[in-house]
Amino acid sequence: MDFTSNFIVQLINGIALGSTYALIALGYTMVYGIIMLINFAHGEIYMVGAFVGLALVTIFKVHIIIAFLGAMLFCMLMAVSIEIIAYRPLRRSKRLAALISAIGISIILSNLVNLLVGPKPQTFPSIEKILFEIKSFDLIAGAQINTLQILLIIVSAILMIGLQYIVKRTKVGKAMRATSQDYDTAALMGINVNRIISYTFAIGSALAGAGGVLVGIYFGVVKYNMGMLPGMKAFTAAVLGGIGSIPGAMFGGIILGVIEMMTVAIGFSSYRDAIAFGILILVLLIKPTGLFGKQIFKKV
Amino acid sequence: MTLLNGLLPPYIESIAITVGIYIIMALGLNLITGVTGQLSLGHAAYMSIGAYASAVVSLQLGMPFIFALLAGGIAAGFFGLIIGYPTLRLTGDYLAIATLGFGEIVKSLLFNMPIVGGAMGLAGIPFKSTLTVTLIVVIIVIWMMVRVERSRFGRALLAIREDDIAAECYGINTSLYKVKMFVLGTFIAGIGGALWAHKIMVLQPRDFGFMKSIEILNMVVLGGLGSIPGTVLGAIVLTSIPEVLRFSSDYRMLLYGALLVIMMRFRPNGLLGGVDVTKLVKKSIKSITGSNFADKEKKKVKGGN
Amino acid sequence: MALLELNKLTIQFGGLIAVNKVDLKVEKGQISALIGPNGAGKSTAFNLATGIYSPTSGKVLYKGQDISGKPPYYINGLGIARTFQNIRLFKELTVLDNVKIGCHSRSKAGIFGAITRLSAIKNEEKQIEEKAFQALKLMGLDKKYDEFADNLSYGEQRCLEIARAMASEPELLLLDEPAAGMNLQEKIVLIEKINKIREMGLTIFLVEHDMKFVMGLSDRVAVLDYGVKIADGTPEEVQVNADVIAAYLGKEVV
Ligand SMILES: Nc1ncnc2c1ncn2[C@@H]1O[C@H](COP(=O)(O)OP(=O)(O)OP(=O)(O)O)[C@@H](O)[C@H]1O
Ligand SMILES: [Mg+2]
Numbered sequence: 048m049d050f051t052s053n054f055i056v057q058l059i060n061g062i063a064l065g066s067t068y069a070l071i072a073l074g075y076t077m078v079y080g081i082i083m084l085i086n087f088a089h090g091e092i093y094m095v096g097a098f099v100g101l102a103l104v105t106i107f108k109v110h111i112i113i114a115f116l117g118a119m120l121f122c123m124l125m126a127v128s129i130e131i132i133a134y135r136p137l138r139r140s141k142r143l144a145a146l147i148s149a150i151g152i153s154i155i156l157s158n159l160v161n162l163l164v165g166p167k168p169q170t171f172p173s174i175e176k177i178l179f180e181i182k183s184f185d186l187i188a189g190a191q192i193n194t195l196q197i198l199l200i201i202v203s204a205i206l207m208i209g210l211q212y213i214v215k216r217t218k219v220g221k222a223m224r225a226t227s228q229d230y231d232t233a234a235l236m237g238i239n240v241n242r243i244i245s246y247t248f249a250i251g252s253a254l255a256g257a258g259g260v261l262v263g264i265y266f267g268v269v270k271y272n273m274g275m276l277p278g279m280k281a282f283t284a285a286v287l288g289g290i291g292s293i294p295g296a297m298f299g300g301i302i303l304g305v306i307e308m309m310t311v312a313i314g315f316s317s318y319r320d321a322i323a324f325g326i327l328i329l330v331l332l333i334k335p336t337g338l339f340g341k342q343i344f345k346k347v
Numbered sequence: 348m349t350l351l352n353g354l355l356p357p358y359i360e361s362i363a364i365t366v367g368i369y370i371i372m373a374l375g376l377n378l379i380t381g382v383t384g385q386l387s388l389g390h391a392a393y394m395s396i397g398a399y400a401s402a403v404v405s406l407q408l409g410m411p412f413i414f415a416l417l418a419g420g421i422a423a424g425f426f427g428l429i430i431g432y433p434t435l436r437l438t439g440d441y442l443a444i445a446t447l448g449f450g451e452i453v454k455s456l457l458f459n460m461p462i463v464g465g466a467m468g469l470a471g472i473p474f475k476s477t478l479t480v481t482l483i484v485v486i487i488v489i490w491m492m493v494r495v496e497r498s499r500f501g502r503a504l505l506a507i508r509e510d511d512i513a514a515e516c517y518g519i520n521t522s523l524y525k526v527k528m529f530v531l532g533t534f535i536a537g538i539g540g541a542l543w544a545h546k547i548m549v550l551q552p553r554d555f556g557f558m559k560s561i562e563i564l565n566m567v568v569l570g571g572l573g574s575i576p577g578t579v580l581g582a583i584v585l586t587s588i589p590e591v592l593r594f595s596s597d598y599r600m601l602l603y604g605a606l607l608v609i610m611m612r613f614r615p616n617g618l619l620g621g622v623d624v625t626k627l628v629k630k631s632i633k634s635i636t637g638s639n640f641a642d643k644e645k646k647k648v649k650g651g652n
Numbered sequence: 653m654a655l656l657e658l659n660k661l662t663i664q665f666g667g668l669i670a671v672n673k674v675d676l677k678v679e680k681g682q683i684s685a686l687i688g689p690n691g692a693g694k695s696t697a698f699n700l701a702t703g704i705y706s707p708t709s710g711k712v713l714y715k716g717q718d719i720s721g722k723p724p725y726y727i728n729g730l731g732i733a734r735t736f737q738n739i740r741l742f743k744e745l746t747v748l749d750n751v752k753i754g755c756h757s758r759s760k761a762g763i764f765g766a767i768t769r770l771s772a773i774k775n776e777e778k779q780i781e782e783k784a785f786q787a788l789k790l791m792g793l794d795k796k797y798d799e800f801a802d803n804l805s806y807g808e809q810r811c812l813e814i815a816r817a818m819a820s821e822p823e824l825l826l827l828d829e830p831a832a833g834m835n836l837q838e839k840i841v842l843i844e845k846i847n848k849i850r851e852m853g854l855t856i857f858l859v860e861h862d863m864k865f866v867m868g869l870s871d872r873v874a875v876l877d878y879g880v881k882i883a884d885g886t887p888e889e890v891q892v893n894a895d896v897i898a899a900y901l902g903k904e905v906v
Contacts, residue, residue, distance in 0.1 A: 085440050133608050141508075143384050144611045146440055147568060150388065151607030154561060159602040275557070276451070282444050317459060324448035331441055332433040386703075458695045491767050498766030498773075499752075499759055499780065516702055517820060518728040518757030527763060586670035 055190035057312040058305060063196045063265065065304020066203035071281035071303050072256035072296035073210060074251025080227040080291035081247050083142065088129060089151040089255060090278015091156035096122045096256025097269040098160060101171055111178055115260050122256030123249040130248045135241070153274075161271040168270040171263040174198075199265050206257055207297055210250065214293060227291065229346075244340070276320060280307075283327040289340020298338065351479045361546075366586045367481035368542045371488050373566040373582040374575065375535030380564065381573035382496065383528050384508030385435065389446030390536055390563045392453040393423040394487050395555035397537025398544035399463050402472045405545065412475040416484070416541045423537025424530045426453075431529035435523040438511065442529075450557055457552035468551035475545035484542060488535060492575050495531075504528055507572070558600060565603045568610050571617025582621060653716055653821055655680040655855050656823055661700060661710035661720075664681075666760045670696040672879035673710065678824070683846070683856045685866045687890075688876035689899060694859040695737050697876070698826050701857075702734050703727040714824070729757045731846050733822035735813035737859070743802040747793060747812060751784040754819030758783075791815040791845060807838040811845075818849070825849065827858040831865050843869055867891065875899065 048131075064230040071093050078086045096118040105113035133152050138146040156258045174195060175181055181190040214220035226243045234240045255278025284303045303323060312323045330337060355363060376390045397419030404410050404418040426449075434445040463469050495501045503524050506514035515521050550591055562585065570581025589599060610617065654677035661674045671693040678684045686694050695816050699705045706721040713719070719727055733754075742750050759780055764775040788794040791811040796804065801812060810830055817825055830846070831839045839862070846869060850856055860866045865875060867887040875883040875890060877899040883890050890896055 085444060087443075140611075140615060141384065142440065143380070143386055143508075143572070144615050146386050146443060147564070148608050148611040150386075150443075150561070150564075151604045154600060154604030155608070156604075158597055158604060162597055162601065189513055195391070227626070277443065279448050279451075283448075286441075317455075320455065321452050324445075324452055327445060327448060328430075328433050331437060331445070335437050335441075493771060495763070495766045498769075499761045499777070500757065500763050500766045502749055502753050503756060505745055505749070506742050506756075509744060510740050512704065512724075513736065513740040513742065514733060514753070515724040516704070516728055517754050517816065518725045519753075520723070520725045531763060 049189070051187075052190040053312060055186060057308040059186075059190070059192050059196055061305030061308035062301055063199045063304070064308060065284075065301035066200055067258045067262050067265075067300075068277065068281045068284045068304050069300025070203055070206060070254045070261070071277060072300045073207070073256045073293060074282040075282050076285040076288070076290055076293060076296040077223075077247050077251045079285070081223065081230075081244060082134070082138070082145075084134065084149065085282065086134075086248075086251075086279075087146070088126075088152040088156060089251070090274035090276075092122050092126055092154045092252045092274070092282070093255040093259045093262075093277065094160065094269070094271065094274030095125065095156060096252075096259030097171075097263040097273065098164065098169075098259075099256070100260035100263055101169060101269055104172055111174075111264075118256040118260045119253040120256075122252040122259075126248040126252030127245045130245060135244075145295060153278075157271055157274060164271065166271060168268040171267050171269055173267065174264050185264050200262050202257070202261060206254055210254065210293065213250065219243070223247055237336045280320075280323045283330075285322050285337075286327060286335075287330050287337055289337030292337065292339040295337055295339030322323065351482065352477045355478070361585060362590055363562070364476055364478055364481045364542075364546055365487045366583055367478075368476070368539050368546065369563070369566065369582040370485050371539040371542065372536055372563050372580045373570075374488050374492050375532045375539065376563050377567045377573065377575065377578040378492065378495070378504075378535070379529055379532040381567050381571075381578065382501065382508065383504040383525060385525060386440060386443040387446045387529075387532070388443050388511065388557070388560050388564070389430075389448075389450035389453075391555040391557070391559035392446070392450035393427060393533040393536035394540035394543065395453060395457065395552070395560070396426055397423040397540025398550055398555070399457065399469065399540075400537070401541030402403075402469050402544045402550055403463065404471070405473055405475075406471065412454070412480070414544065415545065416538055419541025419544070420537040421536040423540065424534035427530045427533025427536075431533075435525040435529055438555050443462045446560075447557070450560055454552050454556060457555075460481045462552070466552065468549055470549045472544050472548045472550065474548055476542040481524055481542055481546075484538065488538070489575065496575065500524070500527075505573075554562070558596075561600070561603055561607075561630075565606055567617075569617060571619040572615070572616060574619050577617045577619035581617070654678055654713075655715060656701065656857065657711075657713040657716075658697065658701070659711040659713060661697070661712060663696060663700060663705055664708045667793040667880050669699065671707075671876075673694060673718065674876070674879070674881045676874050676884065678855060678857045678879060679857050680823075681850070681853070682871040683850055683858070683869055685870040685873045686857065686859045686876060687861070687863075687866055691878075692876040694876055695828055696879075698734060698828050698859065701727075702732060726755070727782060728820055728822075729823075731823040732826065733820045733824075734826035735810070735817055735818035735828055735830060737832065739806075739809050739813060741801040741809055741812060741816070743800070745801060746797065747799050747804065748781075748784055748797040750812060751787050751816050751819045752780050754779045754787065754816035754849065757820045783821075785826050787815040787819040790848070792841070801874055804892045810834065811842070813843070814845070814849075822854065824855045824857065827856065827860075829859055829861065831860055833864050841866060865900055 049248060074089050075086060078084060099121045100114045100118040101116045103109045104111060129152055133148045134145050137148055179194060181191040181193050181195050186192055214223060222238045222243045225238060226240055280303060284299035285296045286302060288299025307319050310319050372394060376387060379385050379387045400422035401415035401419035404415040430445055430449050434441040451564035456619045457463055458466050505523050506519060507524060511521050566585045567578050569585060571577030656678040658674050658676040661671055663671045686697060688694055700707050703722050703724040711718050711720045714730055758777050761773045761776055785794055788797060791814055793808060793811055793815055804812060831842055834842060846856060870887055873887050873890045874881055875896050882895045882899060883893045
């Protein structure tokens with residue numbers, strides 16, 4: 048394979064990987080935008096989504112599409128309950144308290160799954176058995192893209208377009224935007240802020256759950272600690288795009304995925320995780336508001 | 348100087364040294380998270396930097412232990428500066444995620460570095476952290492922390508925790524103070540790590556993972572964020588209980604997670620929150636001696652209580 | 653030269669111009685007031701003067717020096733101290749510590765000072781304590797030094813805000829709605845104290861909605877409406893100004 052084709056292959060891999068980061072990053076950015084909390088449990092919600100999808104397919108033998116939707120629904124309900132139990136009571140206390148509570152939840156989730164299914168990676172049934180055969184198509188310069196990658200990219204794109212629709216076109220979306228701009232005023236204007244926060248958690252976590260199942264299908268394995276690293280990378284993606292910005296999270300995710308695969312392509316695969324972290328530090332140093340973030344004037 | 352060593356049964360002595368090291372670790376984190384309100388999730392990474400740096404000083408340079416200790420502290424503090432500077436200048440909670448990421452990076456770098464033995468670890472470190480030495484360091488660190496807390500510098504840190512904008516309006520360069528504080532906190536973590544290296548004598552990267560950072564965070568949260576006696580208590584309790592109960596580490600981790608959530612919900616100021624230990628001690632001294640000489644030091648313990 | 657001067661000061665939040673080309677002078681030794689309906693931009697003007705926000709355009713001059721965009725801690729060091737409309741005390745700290753933190757700009761000890769506690773540092777700490785008690789006494793809070801700030805009554809918290817500001821030994825004191833939420837008795841006491849502070853040689857610049865309070869206390873009054881200065885003058889002049897009456901129409905006017 049020559050350089051161009053290798054480049055294109057890694058670009059496609061990067062976009063596919065990046066779409067999953069984007070799906071997770073959206074949840075971080077939405078929650079941060081509305082209650083200024085880094086929801087540390089978000090990576091674990093993605094992990095739980097993957098396991099719920101796995102359980103539905105292997106134990107309950109449902110169709111993969113049902114499993115996909117089931118995982119999204121499960122993550123929604125779980126995240127809404129988490130918010131009510133662990134974050135809501137702390138909303139008026141210091142930020143640190145909610146942050147610590149979130150880290151606690153994240154530890155509980157990953158270790159609960161560890162106790163339930165064990166530390167060994169679990170194999171996800173191959174997509175060939177449950178949906179379609181994987182075919183590859185030739186692109187330019189001998190590079191190929193396969194149906195699995197196309198599926199991953201298209202499903203992610205549909206989900207993100209759906210999210211844009213909800214946020215831009217629906218009443219709930221409008222209330223979400225209002226609440227994230229000015230929490231107190233939104234409440235004064237008669238918006239049920241608690242409900243909007245629940246919606247935000249629900250939507251963000253549904254996307255993470257979807258991401259979990261997609262990654263399960265794509266890589267074929269799921270593991271109890273699979274949430275932490277992608278969670279961190281997705282957070283980096285959110286910061287890169289500008290935390291609080293939805294398009295920012297999408298672009299940030301894809302850019303990060305591509306950079307990561309390019310790092311692998313040029314032979315630094317053992318630094319692929321370090322790269323994401325280096326980017327986080329660089330963004331914070333150079334442009335903390337990210338690519339799409341607006342300068343936020345904290346109200347005093 | 349070696350008075351205390353060998354006084355206790357070896358097993359108890361070993362636990363006592365471990366408790367001492369964790370008191371040091373937890374006090375460093377208390378400064379960062381408890382006093383200043385900045386969440387760090389990579390405290391174990393700074394411990395590992397201190398541990399490895401000091402081990403290298405001992406093994407490669409054969410210098411006396413005091414230099415190894417200081418080298419551990421300085422190396423950790425240096426990385427504290429590198430991580431703290433970009434993240435602490437910003438408002439928001441970037442430190443938490445950056446320290447989390449940093450912790451993972453350090454672990455993977457240590458795995459890949461031949462000079463420190465990679466995944467095999469670093470063996471043959473001399474045993475230097477005797478009970479006496481550890482105790483001396485513990486006392487110095489507690490003494491330092493108490494002094495810091497009751498100073499202009501410490502008050503500024505508390506002000507940042509309480510309200511960083513108001514703090515800034517009253518003359519406190521909050522970013523600078525946060526960075527200085529973080530360097531001091533990670534320096535102490537490095538000292539703790541150096542002691543650790545010269546106690547267990549073999550270092551492996553996996554000993555300093557995320558789980559260890561969370562364990563130390565739990566000590567601070569349990570005892571009371573911002574409270575020195577609380578932190579000491581938290582470190583003692585959480586270091587000795589697993590030694591006694593010995594349940595599997597999976598359950599232990601689950602418990603740690605639950606503890607964080609429950610404490611924040613029901614007792615955010617920790618077990619000793621709202622208890623003024625200095626007053627309590629004074630009162631008991633008073634009732635025992637009947638005099639009030641203890642009142643001379645009339646300052647209060649500030650912070651989480 | 654005016655002690656504080658706002659020069660075509662403007663700040664824009666997204667589509668909203670919260671402060672719009674405002675020119676204003678605060679003369680040394682006087683009590684100046686800034687009034688205007690809710691949302692007029694008064695607090696924002698204070699935030700600009702104390703460095704919390706950087707202006708979109710225009711300048712803030714203090715003693716002729718351009719301080720726009722300088723960080724708050726630096727501005728406090730120059731001699732400007734403020735209180736907050738939505739009280740921002742260090743809630744979980746004692747009253748005394750709150751005021752001691754106010755002394756930050758006028759003291760020096762750092763980390764090493766804290767640890768070594770040399771005699772110079774000890775002296776400084778003693779001075780901080782004395783100054784803090786003076787400020788507390790001034791505001792009538794010295795008996796409560798040991799309480800947590802959070803446990804004070806609302807009026808006391810407002811007084812503590814002023815005490816904390818006074819501890820930084822400012823030349824210019826900015827008070828954002830110092831009398832809000834106070835009862836009549838408390839307001840009378842507060843007026844006395846503000847006058848006393850003026851007699852100590854400080855310049856005061858305040859925002860307040862209570863018109864009796866403002867008109868009784870101030871030498872000069874400026875009026876903001878939708879970010880624009882619509883009037884400026886003595887209390888008597890401002891009260892009869894047609895624009896001001898229109899801006900306040902339907903609201904309480906003296
Ligand atoms: N950080 C900010 N971001 C966006 N808009 C802001 C911000 N701070 C203030 N504003 C807006 O600027 C306008 C002026 O606000 P400001 O607080 O200065 O009013 P004010 O005159 O102090 O009113 P009040 O008498 O109610 O205190 C308001 O519309 C407010 O919503
Ligand atoms: Mg105001």
